[in-house]
Amino acid sequence: MRTAIISLFAGLVFLHPAAALAEPKFTIEPVKGNVYHFTAGNYRSVFMVTEAGIFVTDPINPEAARWLKSELSSRFDQPIKYMAYSHNHVDHVLGGEVFAEAGAVVVAQELAAEDIAWTQVPTAPADITFDDFMEIEFGSSTVELRYHGTNNGRGSVSMRFLPANVLYVVDWIVLGRMPYKNLIGYDIHGMIRSTEAVLAGPEFDLFIGGHGKSGKREDVERYLAYLKALYAAVRDGMLQGKTLDTLKAEIQLEEFKDLPMYREWLPMNVEGVYKTLVETSYFNFRPDIDAEF
Template sequence: MKKSLIKLLTGALLIIGFSTQALEIEDLGDGLYRFIDDRHRSVFLITPQGAIVTDPLNKKAATWLNEQIKSRFNVPVKYVIYSHNHSDHIYGAEVFKSPQTTFVTHKLSAQDIKNTQMKTVTPDLTFDDELVLTLGDSNVKLNYHGPNDGRGSISMLFEKQKTLFVVDWILIGRMPWQKLWSYDIQGMINSTKSVLNYDFDTFVGGHADIGNKADVKRYLSYIEQLYSQVTAGALAGKTLDEIKQNIKLDEFKDFRQYQAWLPLNIEGVYERLMEESGMGWRSDL
Protein backbone atom coordinates (compact mmCIF):
# COMPACT_ATOMS: atom_id res chain seq x y z
CA MET A 1 0.00 0.00 0.00
CA LYS A 2 1.24 3.47 -0.80
CA LYS A 3 2.66 5.46 2.11
CA SER A 4 0.31 8.34 1.36
CA LEU A 5 -2.72 6.06 1.70
CA ILE A 6 -1.45 4.62 4.97
CA LYS A 7 -0.93 8.13 6.32
CA LEU A 8 -4.40 9.13 5.13
CA LEU A 9 -6.02 6.16 6.80
CA THR A 10 -4.19 6.75 10.06
CA GLY A 11 -5.07 10.41 10.18
CA ALA A 12 -8.69 9.99 9.21
CA LEU A 13 -9.65 7.12 11.49
CA LEU A 14 -12.82 7.75 13.45
CA ILE A 15 -13.70 5.33 16.25
CA ILE A 16 -17.07 5.53 17.98
CA GLY A 17 -18.44 3.08 20.56
CA PHE A 18 -21.98 1.87 19.78
CA SER A 19 -23.43 -0.66 22.17
CA THR A 20 -20.72 -3.35 22.46
CA GLN A 21 -19.38 -2.71 18.96
CA ALA A 22 -16.58 -0.48 17.72
CA LEU A 23 -17.68 1.36 14.59
CA GLU A 24 -15.09 3.02 12.39
CA ILE A 25 -14.93 5.08 9.22
CA GLU A 26 -11.70 5.31 7.23
CA ASP A 27 -11.13 7.81 4.43
CA LEU A 28 -9.76 6.07 1.33
CA GLY A 29 -9.64 9.25 -0.77
CA ASP A 30 -11.65 10.68 -3.68
CA GLY A 31 -14.91 10.42 -1.73
CA LEU A 32 -14.58 6.73 -0.90
CA TYR A 33 -14.68 5.43 2.69
CA ARG A 34 -14.33 2.08 4.42
CA PHE A 35 -16.90 1.27 7.11
CA ILE A 36 -15.94 -1.21 9.87
CA ASP A 37 -18.25 -2.92 12.34
CA ASP A 38 -16.28 -5.37 14.46
CA ARG A 39 -15.28 -8.19 12.03
CA HIS A 40 -17.32 -6.88 9.08
CA ARG A 41 -16.42 -4.24 6.50
CA SER A 42 -18.15 -2.36 3.69
CA VAL A 43 -17.46 0.78 1.68
CA PHE A 44 -19.44 3.87 0.75
CA LEU A 45 -18.95 6.66 -1.77
CA ILE A 46 -19.84 10.31 -1.22
CA THR A 47 -20.46 12.65 -4.16
CA PRO A 48 -22.22 16.03 -4.39
CA GLN A 49 -25.11 14.19 -6.04
CA GLY A 50 -25.51 11.65 -3.23
CA ALA A 51 -24.04 8.53 -1.64
CA ILE A 52 -23.56 4.95 -2.75
CA VAL A 53 -23.61 2.55 0.20
CA THR A 54 -22.58 -1.09 -0.04
CA ASP A 55 -23.47 -3.79 2.50
CA PRO A 56 -25.37 -2.26 5.46
CA LEU A 57 -24.16 -5.13 7.73
CA ASN A 58 -26.86 -4.96 10.43
CA LYS A 59 -29.45 -2.53 11.78
CA LYS A 60 -27.31 -0.99 14.52
CA ALA A 61 -24.36 -0.47 12.21
CA ALA A 62 -26.56 0.83 9.38
CA THR A 63 -28.33 3.26 11.72
CA TRP A 64 -25.02 4.70 12.88
CA LEU A 65 -23.68 4.94 9.33
CA ASN A 66 -26.84 6.64 8.08
CA GLU A 67 -26.54 9.24 10.82
CA GLN A 68 -22.89 9.82 9.94
CA ILE A 69 -23.71 10.34 6.25
CA LYS A 70 -26.41 12.86 7.17
CA SER A 71 -24.39 14.81 9.75
CA ARG A 72 -20.97 14.75 8.12
CA PHE A 73 -21.83 14.89 4.42
CA ASN A 74 -25.47 16.00 4.17
CA VAL A 75 -26.23 14.07 0.97
CA PRO A 76 -29.02 11.57 0.20
CA VAL A 77 -28.29 7.87 -0.21
CA LYS A 78 -28.95 7.11 -3.87
CA TYR A 79 -27.91 3.46 -4.04
CA VAL A 80 -27.50 0.56 -1.62
CA ILE A 81 -25.62 -2.40 -3.14
CA TYR A 82 -25.76 -5.91 -1.68
CA SER A 83 -22.60 -7.97 -2.25
CA HIS A 84 -24.45 -11.30 -1.99
CA ASN A 85 -27.23 -13.06 -0.10
CA HIS A 86 -25.74 -13.58 3.37
CA SER A 87 -27.63 -11.94 6.21
CA ASP A 88 -24.54 -10.87 8.18
CA HIS A 89 -23.74 -8.43 5.36
CA ILE A 90 -27.11 -7.20 4.07
CA TYR A 91 -29.41 -6.88 7.07
CA GLY A 92 -30.29 -3.40 8.30
CA ALA A 93 -30.96 -2.04 4.80
CA GLU A 94 -34.38 -0.70 5.85
CA VAL A 95 -32.53 2.14 7.57
CA PHE A 96 -31.72 3.58 4.13
CA LYS A 97 -35.11 2.96 2.52
CA SER A 98 -36.61 6.04 0.87
CA PRO A 99 -38.26 6.97 -2.47
CA GLN A 100 -34.90 8.26 -3.75
CA THR A 101 -32.88 5.12 -2.87
CA THR A 102 -32.40 2.19 -5.25
CA PHE A 103 -31.39 -1.20 -3.84
CA VAL A 104 -29.14 -3.23 -6.14
CA THR A 105 -27.90 -6.82 -6.23
CA HIS A 106 -27.27 -9.74 -8.58
CA LYS A 107 -30.36 -11.61 -9.75
CA LEU A 108 -29.37 -14.82 -7.91
CA SER A 109 -28.94 -12.93 -4.67
CA ALA A 110 -32.31 -11.25 -5.18
CA GLN A 111 -33.92 -14.61 -5.89
CA ASP A 112 -32.56 -16.07 -2.67
CA ILE A 113 -33.56 -13.02 -0.63
CA LYS A 114 -37.13 -13.47 -1.87
CA ASN A 115 -37.29 -17.27 -1.59
CA THR A 116 -35.93 -17.42 1.95
CA GLN A 117 -37.93 -14.38 3.11
CA MET A 118 -34.89 -12.53 4.38
CA LYS A 119 -35.65 -9.58 6.66
CA THR A 120 -34.07 -6.94 4.49
CA VAL A 121 -35.17 -4.61 1.70
CA THR A 122 -36.14 -6.35 -1.54
CA PRO A 123 -33.82 -5.16 -4.34
CA ASP A 124 -35.23 -2.79 -6.96
CA LEU A 125 -32.52 -3.33 -9.56
CA THR A 126 -30.87 -6.63 -10.51
CA PHE A 127 -28.46 -7.70 -13.25
CA ASP A 128 -26.98 -10.80 -14.89
CA ASP A 129 -23.27 -10.28 -15.55
CA GLU A 130 -22.34 -6.59 -15.32
CA LEU A 131 -23.88 -3.32 -14.25
CA VAL A 132 -22.25 0.11 -14.08
CA LEU A 133 -23.68 2.69 -11.69
CA THR A 134 -22.73 6.34 -12.22
CA LEU A 135 -23.06 9.06 -9.63
CA GLY A 136 -21.39 12.42 -10.20
CA ASP A 137 -18.02 11.76 -11.80
CA SER A 138 -17.62 8.26 -10.31
CA ASN A 139 -18.49 4.85 -11.74
CA VAL A 140 -18.98 1.63 -9.81
CA LYS A 141 -18.66 -1.47 -11.97
CA LEU A 142 -20.51 -4.50 -10.58
CA ASN A 143 -19.62 -7.93 -11.97
CA TYR A 144 -20.75 -11.48 -11.37
CA HIS A 145 -17.94 -14.02 -11.86
CA GLY A 146 -19.84 -17.25 -11.32
CA PRO A 147 -20.16 -19.20 -8.06
CA ASN A 148 -17.71 -18.44 -5.26
CA ASP A 149 -19.47 -17.79 -1.93
CA GLY A 150 -23.18 -17.79 -1.22
CA ARG A 151 -25.45 -16.88 -4.12
CA GLY A 152 -24.96 -14.01 -6.51
CA SER A 153 -21.74 -12.74 -4.94
CA ILE A 154 -20.24 -9.89 -6.97
CA SER A 155 -17.19 -7.66 -7.19
CA MET A 156 -17.49 -3.88 -6.98
CA LEU A 157 -14.85 -1.78 -8.73
CA PHE A 158 -14.78 1.94 -7.92
CA GLU A 159 -13.03 2.96 -11.11
CA LYS A 160 -11.99 6.54 -10.35
CA GLN A 161 -10.71 5.53 -6.91
CA LYS A 162 -9.03 2.36 -8.29
CA THR A 163 -10.48 0.40 -5.38
CA LEU A 164 -11.92 -3.11 -5.53
CA PHE A 165 -14.44 -4.33 -2.94
CA VAL A 166 -15.13 -8.06 -2.61
CA VAL A 167 -16.87 -9.84 0.26
CA ASP A 168 -15.94 -13.23 1.76
CA TRP A 169 -14.17 -14.91 -1.16
CA ILE A 170 -10.98 -12.82 -0.93
CA LEU A 171 -9.33 -12.09 2.42
CA ILE A 172 -6.16 -10.17 3.21
CA GLY A 173 -4.02 -11.03 6.23
CA ARG A 174 -6.27 -13.81 7.56
CA MET A 175 -7.12 -17.40 6.76
CA PRO A 176 -10.45 -18.15 5.10
CA TRP A 177 -13.19 -18.98 7.57
CA GLN A 178 -12.68 -22.33 9.28
CA LYS A 179 -14.21 -25.16 7.16
CA LEU A 180 -15.14 -22.92 4.21
CA TRP A 181 -18.78 -23.90 4.66
CA SER A 182 -20.40 -21.78 1.94
CA TYR A 183 -17.47 -21.64 -0.48
CA ASP A 184 -17.17 -23.04 -3.96
CA ILE A 185 -13.37 -23.49 -3.86
CA GLN A 186 -12.71 -23.72 -7.60
CA GLY A 187 -15.20 -20.91 -8.09
CA MET A 188 -13.25 -18.74 -5.65
CA ILE A 189 -10.09 -19.40 -7.63
CA ASN A 190 -11.81 -18.59 -10.92
CA SER A 191 -13.38 -15.41 -9.58
CA THR A 192 -10.16 -14.16 -7.99
CA LYS A 193 -8.24 -14.71 -11.21
CA SER A 194 -10.91 -12.72 -13.02
CA VAL A 195 -10.74 -9.64 -10.77
CA LEU A 196 -6.94 -9.58 -10.98
CA ASN A 197 -7.44 -8.35 -14.55
CA TYR A 198 -9.01 -5.15 -13.21
CA ASP A 199 -7.19 -1.86 -12.77
CA PHE A 200 -7.09 -1.34 -9.00
CA ASP A 201 -4.51 -0.24 -6.45
CA THR A 202 -6.48 -0.79 -3.25
CA PHE A 203 -8.40 -3.87 -2.17
CA VAL A 204 -11.09 -3.84 0.53
CA GLY A 205 -12.64 -7.08 1.70
CA GLY A 206 -15.81 -7.78 3.64
CA HIS A 207 -13.56 -9.06 6.46
CA ALA A 208 -9.96 -8.65 7.57
CA ASP A 209 -7.39 -6.21 6.23
CA ILE A 210 -7.11 -3.62 3.49
CA GLY A 211 -4.47 -4.39 0.86
CA ASN A 212 -3.38 -4.15 -2.78
CA LYS A 213 -3.23 -6.30 -5.91
CA ALA A 214 -0.11 -8.13 -4.71
CA ASP A 215 -1.95 -9.13 -1.54
CA VAL A 216 -4.82 -10.51 -3.61
CA LYS A 217 -2.37 -12.53 -5.71
CA ARG A 218 -0.84 -13.97 -2.55
CA TYR A 219 -4.23 -14.98 -1.20
CA LEU A 220 -5.01 -16.65 -4.53
CA SER A 221 -1.75 -18.58 -4.22
CA TYR A 222 -2.82 -19.90 -0.82
CA ILE A 223 -6.22 -21.08 -2.09
CA GLU A 224 -4.69 -22.70 -5.17
CA GLN A 225 -2.03 -24.55 -3.18
CA LEU A 226 -4.54 -25.67 -0.56
CA TYR A 227 -6.94 -26.95 -3.18
CA SER A 228 -4.32 -28.71 -5.31
CA GLN A 229 -2.61 -30.42 -2.36
CA VAL A 230 -5.84 -31.70 -0.83
CA THR A 231 -6.94 -32.93 -4.27
CA ALA A 232 -3.61 -34.70 -4.81
CA GLY A 233 -3.92 -36.40 -1.44
CA ALA A 234 -7.46 -37.56 -2.15
CA LEU A 235 -6.45 -38.90 -5.57
CA ALA A 236 -3.62 -40.81 -3.91
CA GLY A 237 -6.14 -42.52 -1.65
CA LYS A 238 -4.98 -40.85 1.55
CA THR A 239 -7.35 -40.41 4.46
CA LEU A 240 -8.33 -36.96 5.69
CA ASP A 241 -6.08 -37.38 8.74
CA GLU A 242 -3.12 -38.33 6.52
CA ILE A 243 -3.74 -35.32 4.30
CA LYS A 244 -3.84 -33.03 7.33
CA GLN A 245 -0.53 -34.41 8.54
CA ASN A 246 1.16 -34.06 5.15
CA ILE A 247 0.09 -30.57 4.07
CA LYS A 248 2.35 -27.73 5.19
CA LEU A 249 1.78 -24.24 3.85
CA ASP A 250 4.20 -22.42 6.11
CA GLU A 251 4.83 -19.61 3.62
CA PHE A 252 1.41 -18.36 4.72
CA LYS A 253 1.88 -18.81 8.47
CA ASP A 254 1.72 -15.03 8.94
CA PHE A 255 -2.00 -15.21 8.07
CA ARG A 256 -4.03 -14.80 11.23
CA GLN A 257 -5.58 -18.06 12.51
CA TYR A 258 -3.08 -20.10 10.46
CA GLN A 259 -2.39 -22.74 13.13
CA ALA A 260 -5.99 -23.09 14.25
CA TRP A 261 -7.71 -22.98 10.86
CA LEU A 262 -5.35 -24.73 8.43
CA PRO A 263 -6.62 -28.19 9.50
CA LEU A 264 -10.19 -26.90 9.18
CA ASN A 265 -9.47 -25.41 5.73
CA ILE A 266 -8.09 -28.78 4.65
CA GLU A 267 -11.15 -30.58 5.99
CA GLY A 268 -13.47 -28.14 4.22
CA VAL A 269 -11.78 -28.66 0.85
CA TYR A 270 -11.80 -32.43 1.37
CA GLU A 271 -15.52 -32.48 2.13
CA ARG A 272 -16.31 -30.49 -0.99
CA LEU A 273 -14.22 -32.82 -3.11
CA MET A 274 -16.06 -35.82 -1.67
CA GLU A 275 -19.50 -34.27 -2.06
CA GLU A 276 -19.65 -31.52 -4.69
CA SER A 277 -17.02 -33.07 -6.97
CA GLY A 278 -18.37 -36.57 -6.35
CA MET A 279 -15.00 -38.09 -5.41
CA GLY A 280 -16.63 -39.87 -2.47
CA TRP A 281 -18.52 -42.25 -4.76
CA ARG A 282 -16.13 -42.59 -7.68
CA SER A 283 -15.43 -46.25 -8.47
CA ASP A 284 -11.89 -45.50 -9.67
CA LEU A 285 -10.76 -44.12 -6.30
Protein backbone atom coordinates (compact mmCIF):
# COMPACT_ATOMS: atom_id res chain seq x y z
CA MET A 1 0.00 0.00 0.00
CA ARG A 2 2.87 2.33 0.94
CA THR A 3 4.59 1.56 -2.37
CA ALA A 4 1.41 2.33 -4.29
CA ILE A 5 1.04 5.71 -2.55
CA ILE A 6 4.66 6.62 -3.31
CA SER A 7 4.20 5.60 -6.96
CA LEU A 8 1.02 7.67 -7.24
CA PHE A 9 2.77 10.70 -5.75
CA ALA A 10 5.67 10.30 -8.17
CA GLY A 11 3.21 10.15 -11.04
CA LEU A 12 1.56 13.38 -9.93
CA VAL A 13 4.90 15.12 -9.78
CA PHE A 14 5.72 13.85 -13.25
CA LEU A 15 2.41 15.11 -14.62
CA HIS A 16 2.72 18.48 -12.87
CA PRO A 17 6.43 19.40 -12.80
CA ALA A 18 5.60 22.99 -11.84
CA ALA A 19 4.53 21.72 -8.45
CA ALA A 20 8.02 20.39 -7.85
CA LEU A 21 10.13 22.99 -9.65
CA ALA A 22 9.01 26.63 -9.69
CA GLU A 23 10.04 28.93 -12.50
CA PRO A 24 12.86 31.33 -11.55
CA LYS A 25 11.66 34.83 -10.75
CA PHE A 26 14.43 36.55 -12.68
CA THR A 27 16.58 35.27 -15.53
CA ILE A 28 19.43 36.48 -17.74
CA GLU A 29 19.98 35.02 -21.21
CA PRO A 30 22.47 35.87 -23.96
CA VAL A 31 20.82 37.27 -27.08
CA LYS A 32 23.44 38.09 -29.69
CA GLY A 33 27.04 39.17 -29.42
CA ASN A 34 27.49 41.23 -26.26
CA VAL A 35 23.74 41.85 -25.76
CA TYR A 36 21.66 40.01 -23.14
CA HIS A 37 18.06 40.18 -22.02
CA PHE A 38 16.86 40.27 -18.44
CA THR A 39 13.43 38.82 -17.66
CA ALA A 40 11.32 39.66 -14.63
CA GLY A 41 7.99 37.85 -14.94
CA ASN A 42 6.24 39.27 -18.03
CA TYR A 43 8.74 42.13 -18.33
CA ARG A 44 12.03 42.28 -20.18
CA SER A 45 14.89 44.70 -20.43
CA VAL A 46 18.24 44.34 -22.17
CA PHE A 47 21.84 45.16 -21.35
CA MET A 48 25.11 45.30 -23.26
CA VAL A 49 28.51 44.39 -21.86
CA THR A 50 31.59 46.11 -23.34
CA GLU A 51 35.24 46.62 -22.43
CA ALA A 52 34.26 50.14 -21.32
CA GLY A 53 31.45 49.04 -18.97
CA ILE A 54 27.83 47.91 -19.02
CA PHE A 55 24.83 49.67 -20.57
CA VAL A 56 21.50 48.67 -18.97
CA THR A 57 17.94 49.59 -19.89
CA ASP A 58 14.70 49.63 -17.88
CA PRO A 59 15.19 48.65 -14.21
CA ILE A 60 11.53 47.46 -14.07
CA ASN A 61 11.23 47.65 -10.27
CA PRO A 62 13.56 47.94 -7.24
CA GLU A 63 13.67 44.21 -6.48
CA ALA A 64 14.45 43.34 -10.09
CA ALA A 65 17.07 46.11 -10.29
CA ARG A 66 18.84 44.94 -7.13
CA TRP A 67 18.92 41.35 -8.40
CA LEU A 68 20.25 42.41 -11.79
CA LYS A 69 22.92 44.68 -10.26
CA SER A 70 24.13 41.82 -8.06
CA GLU A 71 24.23 39.40 -10.99
CA LEU A 72 26.11 41.85 -13.20
CA SER A 73 28.69 42.34 -10.47
CA SER A 74 29.23 38.60 -10.08
CA ARG A 75 29.18 37.67 -13.77
CA PHE A 76 31.08 40.54 -15.41
CA ASP A 77 34.17 42.43 -14.34
CA GLN A 78 32.81 45.77 -15.57
CA PRO A 79 31.03 48.71 -13.92
CA ILE A 80 27.54 49.82 -14.93
CA LYS A 81 28.15 53.07 -16.82
CA TYR A 82 24.74 53.91 -18.37
CA MET A 83 21.07 53.18 -17.71
CA ALA A 84 18.44 54.25 -20.28
CA TYR A 85 14.69 54.45 -19.71
CA SER A 86 12.53 53.26 -22.61
CA HIS A 87 9.72 55.67 -21.65
CA ASN A 88 8.00 57.13 -18.59
CA HIS A 89 5.67 54.37 -17.37
CA VAL A 90 6.22 53.31 -13.78
CA ASP A 91 5.95 49.57 -14.49
CA HIS A 92 9.28 49.88 -16.33
CA VAL A 93 11.24 52.72 -14.68
CA LEU A 94 10.99 52.04 -10.95
CA GLY A 95 14.26 51.00 -9.33
CA GLY A 96 16.42 53.40 -11.34
CA GLU A 97 18.09 54.62 -8.15
CA VAL A 98 19.74 51.21 -7.75
CA PHE A 99 21.89 51.84 -10.83
CA ALA A 100 22.21 55.61 -10.35
CA GLU A 101 23.64 55.10 -6.86
CA ALA A 102 26.15 52.66 -8.37
CA GLY A 103 27.40 55.47 -10.62
CA ALA A 104 25.40 54.91 -13.81
CA VAL A 105 24.54 57.91 -15.97
CA VAL A 106 20.75 57.95 -16.41
CA VAL A 107 19.49 58.61 -19.96
CA ALA A 108 15.94 59.41 -21.13
CA GLN A 109 14.13 61.12 -23.96
CA GLU A 110 13.24 64.63 -22.81
CA LEU A 111 9.48 64.03 -22.59
CA ALA A 112 9.97 60.89 -20.51
CA ALA A 113 12.40 62.74 -18.23
CA GLU A 114 9.97 65.63 -17.91
CA ASP A 115 7.06 63.37 -17.00
CA ILE A 116 9.11 61.43 -14.44
CA ALA A 117 10.11 64.74 -12.84
CA TRP A 118 6.69 66.42 -12.98
CA THR A 119 4.83 63.44 -11.54
CA GLN A 120 7.54 62.80 -8.92
CA VAL A 121 8.05 59.16 -9.82
CA PRO A 122 10.15 57.52 -7.06
CA THR A 123 13.06 56.59 -9.30
CA ALA A 124 16.30 58.17 -10.47
CA PRO A 125 15.89 61.35 -12.57
CA ALA A 126 17.61 61.59 -15.93
CA ASP A 127 21.14 62.99 -16.02
CA ILE A 128 21.13 63.53 -19.77
CA THR A 129 18.21 63.86 -22.19
CA PHE A 130 17.74 64.08 -25.94
CA ASP A 131 15.09 65.13 -28.45
CA ASP A 132 15.00 62.94 -31.57
CA PHE A 133 18.27 61.00 -31.56
CA MET A 134 21.22 60.16 -29.35
CA GLU A 135 24.21 57.98 -30.12
CA ILE A 136 26.33 56.66 -27.27
CA GLU A 137 29.68 55.21 -28.33
CA PHE A 138 30.67 52.73 -25.72
CA GLY A 139 34.02 51.02 -26.19
CA SER A 140 33.81 49.17 -29.50
CA SER A 141 29.99 49.18 -29.32
CA THR A 142 27.29 51.81 -29.91
CA VAL A 143 23.74 52.40 -28.74
CA GLU A 144 21.41 54.44 -30.97
CA LEU A 145 18.35 55.87 -29.23
CA ARG A 146 15.56 57.22 -31.46
CA TYR A 147 12.32 59.00 -30.66
CA HIS A 148 9.63 58.32 -33.27
CA GLY A 149 6.90 60.53 -31.85
CA THR A 150 3.93 59.63 -29.67
CA ASN A 151 2.98 55.96 -29.41
CA ASN A 152 2.77 54.77 -25.81
CA GLY A 153 3.17 56.94 -22.75
CA ARG A 154 5.62 59.80 -23.08
CA GLY A 155 9.09 59.81 -24.56
CA SER A 156 9.07 56.19 -25.73
CA VAL A 157 12.12 55.32 -27.83
CA SER A 158 13.74 52.53 -29.78
CA MET A 159 17.26 51.42 -28.86
CA ARG A 160 19.57 49.80 -31.39
CA PHE A 161 22.64 47.98 -30.08
CA LEU A 162 25.61 47.71 -32.42
CA PRO A 163 27.51 45.77 -33.71
CA ALA A 164 25.08 43.05 -32.55
CA ASN A 165 22.33 44.97 -34.42
CA VAL A 166 19.66 44.19 -31.83
CA LEU A 167 16.63 46.49 -31.65
CA TYR A 168 14.81 46.98 -28.33
CA VAL A 169 11.34 48.55 -28.11
CA VAL A 170 8.96 48.55 -25.14
CA ASP A 171 5.15 48.39 -25.27
CA TRP A 172 4.32 49.97 -28.63
CA ILE A 173 5.62 46.97 -30.57
CA VAL A 174 4.72 43.61 -29.02
CA LEU A 175 5.40 40.41 -30.94
CA GLY A 176 3.65 37.08 -30.53
CA ARG A 177 0.72 38.56 -28.59
CA MET A 178 -2.16 40.95 -29.00
CA PRO A 179 -1.65 44.61 -28.01
CA TYR A 180 -2.57 45.09 -24.37
CA LYS A 181 -6.30 45.04 -23.59
CA ASN A 182 -8.06 48.35 -24.42
CA LEU A 183 -4.82 50.11 -25.42
CA ILE A 184 -4.67 52.21 -22.27
CA GLY A 185 -2.01 54.89 -22.66
CA TYR A 186 -1.62 54.22 -26.39
CA ASP A 187 -1.95 56.49 -29.41
CA ILE A 188 -3.07 54.16 -32.22
CA HIS A 189 -2.04 56.65 -34.91
CA GLY A 190 1.37 56.98 -33.28
CA MET A 191 1.77 53.23 -32.88
CA ILE A 192 1.26 52.78 -36.61
CA ARG A 193 3.47 55.70 -37.59
CA SER A 194 6.28 54.72 -35.18
CA THR A 195 6.27 51.10 -36.30
CA GLU A 196 6.42 52.24 -39.93
CA ALA A 197 9.39 54.44 -39.00
CA VAL A 198 11.20 51.49 -37.42
CA LEU A 199 10.68 49.41 -40.55
CA ALA A 200 11.81 52.28 -42.78
CA GLY A 201 14.90 52.87 -40.65
CA PRO A 202 18.17 50.96 -40.34
CA GLU A 203 17.94 47.21 -40.72
CA PHE A 204 18.05 45.11 -37.55
CA ASP A 205 18.92 41.45 -37.11
CA LEU A 206 16.83 40.76 -34.03
CA PHE A 207 13.93 42.50 -32.27
CA ILE A 208 13.43 42.28 -28.50
CA GLY A 209 10.38 43.77 -26.81
CA GLY A 210 9.62 44.73 -23.25
CA HIS A 211 6.89 42.06 -23.41
CA GLY A 212 6.03 39.18 -25.72
CA LYS A 213 8.49 37.33 -27.92
CA SER A 214 11.67 38.20 -29.75
CA GLY A 215 11.51 38.19 -33.53
CA LYS A 216 12.67 39.32 -36.94
CA ARG A 217 11.63 42.05 -39.36
CA GLU A 218 8.76 39.95 -40.76
CA ASP A 219 7.31 39.62 -37.26
CA VAL A 220 7.29 43.40 -36.86
CA GLU A 221 5.66 43.69 -40.30
CA ARG A 222 2.89 41.32 -39.20
CA TYR A 223 2.35 43.34 -36.04
CA LEU A 224 2.00 46.48 -38.14
CA ALA A 225 -0.46 44.69 -40.44
CA TYR A 226 -2.60 43.86 -37.40
CA LEU A 227 -2.60 47.48 -36.17
CA LYS A 228 -3.64 48.73 -39.61
CA ALA A 229 -6.36 46.11 -40.00
CA LEU A 230 -7.72 46.85 -36.53
CA TYR A 231 -7.73 50.60 -37.12
CA ALA A 232 -9.38 50.34 -40.53
CA ALA A 233 -12.09 47.98 -39.29
CA VAL A 234 -13.03 50.24 -36.38
CA ARG A 235 -12.82 53.45 -38.40
CA ASP A 236 -14.89 52.10 -41.29
CA GLY A 237 -17.50 50.71 -38.93
CA MET A 238 -17.80 54.02 -37.12
CA LEU A 239 -18.14 55.86 -40.43
CA GLN A 240 -21.11 53.57 -41.13
CA GLY A 241 -22.69 54.62 -37.82
CA LYS A 242 -22.15 51.30 -36.00
CA THR A 243 -22.17 51.27 -32.22
CA LEU A 244 -19.28 50.10 -30.08
CA ASP A 245 -21.17 46.95 -29.07
CA THR A 246 -21.81 46.13 -32.73
CA LEU A 247 -18.18 46.67 -33.65
CA LYS A 248 -16.96 44.48 -30.80
CA ALA A 249 -19.32 41.72 -31.94
CA GLU A 250 -18.63 41.99 -35.68
CA ILE A 251 -14.90 42.66 -36.00
CA GLN A 252 -13.04 39.34 -36.14
CA LEU A 253 -9.70 39.76 -38.03
CA GLU A 254 -9.47 35.99 -38.42
CA GLU A 255 -6.02 36.12 -40.01
CA PHE A 256 -4.62 36.98 -36.58
CA LYS A 257 -6.56 34.46 -34.50
CA ASP A 258 -3.38 32.48 -33.77
CA LEU A 259 -2.10 35.28 -31.53
CA PRO A 260 -2.31 34.62 -27.80
CA MET A 261 -5.15 36.53 -26.11
CA TYR A 262 -6.90 36.98 -29.47
CA ARG A 263 -10.40 36.14 -28.25
CA GLU A 264 -10.00 37.84 -24.87
CA TRP A 265 -8.38 41.08 -26.04
CA LEU A 266 -9.66 41.70 -29.59
CA PRO A 267 -12.93 43.28 -28.37
CA MET A 268 -10.87 45.37 -25.95
CA ASN A 269 -8.52 46.44 -28.76
CA VAL A 270 -11.59 47.50 -30.74
CA GLU A 271 -12.79 49.52 -27.77
CA GLY A 272 -9.39 51.21 -27.47
CA VAL A 273 -9.39 52.38 -31.09
CA TYR A 274 -13.03 53.47 -30.80
CA LYS A 275 -12.24 55.54 -27.73
CA THR A 276 -9.29 57.19 -29.47
CA LEU A 277 -11.40 58.12 -32.49
CA VAL A 278 -14.00 59.69 -30.21
CA GLU A 279 -11.72 61.45 -27.74
CA THR A 280 -8.84 62.42 -30.03
CA SER A 281 -10.37 62.60 -33.50
CA TYR A 282 -13.82 63.82 -32.37
CA PHE A 283 -15.83 61.32 -34.40
CA ASN A 284 -18.75 62.20 -32.12
CA PHE A 285 -18.82 65.71 -33.67
CA ARG A 286 -18.63 64.55 -37.29
CA PRO A 287 -21.59 65.88 -39.30
CA ASP A 288 -21.18 63.10 -41.85
CA ILE A 289 -21.81 60.29 -39.33
CA ASP A 290 -25.35 59.46 -38.28
CA ALA A 291 -24.74 57.81 -34.92
CA GLU A 292 -24.81 58.34 -31.20
CA PHE A 293 -21.47 57.94 -29.43
